[in-house]
Amino acid sequence: MTSDKNAAAVEAVKNTIYRACLNLDQEKWTDWLDLCADDFHYAIKAYSPEIRNDMTYLAGSRDDMANLTEMLPKHNTDRSPLSRHATVYTVDLNDDGTEADAVTSVAIYQTRLDGTSSHVDAGSTHLFVSAKYYDKLRIENGTAKFVERVTRLDTRRLDRGSHWPL
Amino acid sequence: MPTRNAQTWREPPKGLRQGEWIDSRIYSDSEIFEEELSKVWKKCWIAVCHESELPEPYDFRTMTIAREPVIVTRGPDKKVRAFLNVCPHRGNMIEMRPSGSFKEGTPSGNPKHMTCMFHAWQFDMKGNCAYISREKEGYQDRLSRKDVGLRKLKCEVYFGGFVWVCLDDEMDMSVAEWGGQAFDCLQKAVDEEPLEVFHYHKAIIPCNYKLWHDTNSEFYHDYLHYHNRITGFNDEYFARKNSSYDNGHVVVGSFKVRYDQYKGFDSRADVSFPHMEENAWYMIDMFPGINFNLRGSALRCDLMTPLGPNEVMIEFRGLGLKSDTPEQREARIEHHNSIWGPFGRNLHEDLIAVSGQGGAMHEMAEPRRILHGRHENHTIHDEVGMRHFYDTWGKMMNRLPSDPTKPYAPPPDDLELEEPVARTA
Ligand code: FES
Numbered sequence: 001m002t003s004d005k006n007a008a009a010v011e012a013v014k015n016t017i018y019r020a021c022l023n024l025d026q027e028k029w030t031d032w033l034d035l036c037a038d039d040f041h042y043a044i045k046a047y048s049p050e051i052r053n054d055m056t057y058l059a060g061s062r063d064d065m066a067n068l069t070e071m072l073p074k075h076n077t078d079r080s081p082l083s084r085h086a087t088v089y090t091v092d093l094n095d096d097g098t099e100a101d102a103v104t105s106v107a108i109y110q111t112r113l114d115g116t117s118s119h120v121d122a123g124s125t126h127l128f129v130s131a132k133y134y135d136k137l138r139i140e141n142g143t144a145k146f147v148e149r150v151t152r153l154d155t156r157r158l159d160r161g162s163h164w165p166l
Numbered sequence: 167m168p169t170r171n172a173q174t175w176r177e178p179p180k181g182l183r184q185g186e187w188i189d190s191r192i193y194s195d196s197e198i199f200e201e202e203l204s205k206v207w208k209k210c211w212i213a214v215c216h217e218s219e220l221p222e223p224y225d226f227r228t229m230t231i232a233r234e235p236v237i238v239t240r241g242p243d244k245k246v247r248a249f250l251n252v253c254p255h256r257g258n259m260i261e262m263r264p265s266g267s268f269k270e271g272t273p274s275g276n277p278k279h280m281t282c283m284f285h286a287w288q289f290d291m292k293g294n295c296a297y298i299s300r301e302k303e304g305y306q307d308r309l310s311r312k313d314v315g316l317r318k319l320k321c322e323v324y325f326g327g328f329v330w331v332c333l334d335d336e337m338d339m340s341v342a343e344w345g346g347q348a349f350d351c352l353q354k355a356v357d358e359e360p361l362e363v364f365h366y367h368k369a370i371i372p373c374n375y376k377l378w379h380d381t382n383s384e385f386y387h388d389y390l391h392y393h394n395r396i397t398g399f400n401d402e403y404f405a406r407k408n409s410s411y412d413n414g415h416v417v418v419g420s421f422k423v424r425y426d427q428y429k430g431f432d433s434r435a436d437v438s439f440p441h442m443e444e445n446a447w448y449m450i451d452m453f454p455g456i457n458f459n460l461r462g463s464a465l466r467c468d469l470m471t472p473l474g475p476n477e478v479m480i481e482f483r484g485l486g487l488k489s490d491t492p493e494q495r496e497a498r499i500e501h502h503n504s505i506w507g508p509f510g511r512n513l514h515e516d517l518i519a520v521s522g523q524g525g526a527m528h529e530m531a532e533p534r535r536i537l538h539g540r541h542e543n544h545t546i547h548d549e550v551g552m553r554h555f556y557d558t559w560g561k562m563m564n565r566l567p568s569d570p571t572k573p574y575a576p577p578p579d580d581l582e583l584e585e586p587v588a589r590t591a
Pocket residue numbers: 253254255256257258282283284285286287
């Protein structure tokens with residue numbers, strides 16, 4: 001593969017990761033899922049030194065994620081939006097440039113709308129979680145789609161948590 | 167209904183009797199909070215972790231109870247013991263990590279010892295002082311190692327392998343005696359074979375610890391949870407029993423949850439805990455703030471650490487069977503997470519609601535009356551669980567929950583804090 005083609009594939013991967021951040025920030029769940037292949041699998045994981053175990057906090061297929069987000073209107077939710085500050089650290093392509101592994105560092109901030117007292121808290125921003133995205137993507141016709149995302153949290157104090165994928 | 171003015175807002179609710187409401191100051195007053203730490207939290211058995219968190223000899227876990235630093239270790243004899251995590255020399259906290267092993271040495275100390283890094287005093291797993299640096303040079307014959315051992319705490323491993331600690335040497339009941347019949351409904355399910363913790367996360371919530379415990383013991387708030395309404399809310403659900411037991415404990419009885427009614431969810435029957443009926447769901451609320459919650463396939467345990475009148479840390483654990491195959495474990499984790507995980511359907515909703523209570527009754531807020539006067543024949547939406555808890559609380563604190571400036575007085579006899587007939591869940 002030529003280095004030009006390589007560079008284009010890396011760009012496509014970064015483009016998909018950054019677009020996914022914007023879609024998730026804006027809670028555009030279907031747009032986010034459009035960036036995911038049919039066989040996509042999502043997970044939030046963390047290691048706990050307290051119980052000395054690797055943990056899964058959320059996991060599911062593309063359909064599971066679609067279900068989860070479709071059901072949101074039925075649930076009471078903290079409406080404070082999340083905002084991702086992400087940097088793609090590494091993109092490793094396979095030999096023919098059709099698959100990629102990417103590692104992205106991400107800090108997710110929450111800007112309160114609800115809060116203990118929205119009168120006081122609304123508008124304030126705090127760090128929600130510190131994490132890395134470990135992504136696998138498939139590249140076809142110059143477009144990269146997620147096949148797998150593991151959001152690996154450093155944070156294990158999650159206070160009120162959230163109702164949607166990070 | 168007409169609205170109320172300042173005076174009628176403060177009056178006891180008409181039609182309800184003492185014992186059917188409480189004064190919100192018990193959730194927000196600093197003086198009451200400090201008193202609770204000494205009269206309640208330092209007097210009761212408190213579950214602090216699970217034995218699978220310290221599986222090997224020399225493993226340890228640290229935590230606090232009522233602000234006192236506690237360390238739990240496993241000795242070479244495999245026995246789990248608890249000590250104050252405080253050095254008898256100059257009061258440093260001996261071990262600062264949340265977990266680990268003393269098998270390896272530390273920069274200041276030898277293998278197989280708890281070493282205080284400050285001046286390198288060392289202790290064995292039984293809490294004996296094993297080494298004082300430059301002992302003879304400094305203390306000559308005036309101070310002996312045998313007089314500077316650690317402060318040992320009452321400690322038991324009980325009920326599915328949970329580690330319980332009591333700061334009060336005068337506690338004259340075992341955990342089994344103290345919990346009594348409250349343990350019955352899940353005892354066989356959790357004691358048939360060893361359990362293992364697969365989930366841990368913590369939350370620090372701006373509300374009083376009792377508000378979280380209330381939420382765990384009243385199910386009227388299933389109106390908060392779409393999931394619970396759609397998978398419950400049938401005749402069998404409304405017949406679930408709410409039973410109260412000695413020492414302030416409460417049990418919510420089971421019914422068959424219809425998980426398939428929630429889009430994307432399905433039955434838990436394939437990986438039920440031993441002796442559990444298909445898709446059963448029991449809840450045990452132990453006084454003053456420990457909760458065991460078994461929805462068929464996954465056991466959840468909430469351990470609370472009160473941090474202030476309006477702040478509580480809750481540690482959430484999920485447990486399965488140690489013998490699980492990877493597939494069984496994955497199923498349990500999925501069942502646990504979908505409802506109780508930090509990104510699950512219900513936990514987030516519960517935490518929002520108690521934060522809202524905390525926000526509305528913080529320390530300087532004017533006192534409000536918090537109602538728990540529902541009577542439904544000791545079934546699921548009967549608020550007897552909270553009435554029972556606060557009666558025990560009132561006795562231990564010698565304060566009247568409905569007016570904490572007054573000493574405890576029992577509620578009217580016919581309030582029936584305990585079910586008049588059989589009480590087994
Ligand atoms: S304070 Fe622990 S050795 Fe001095």
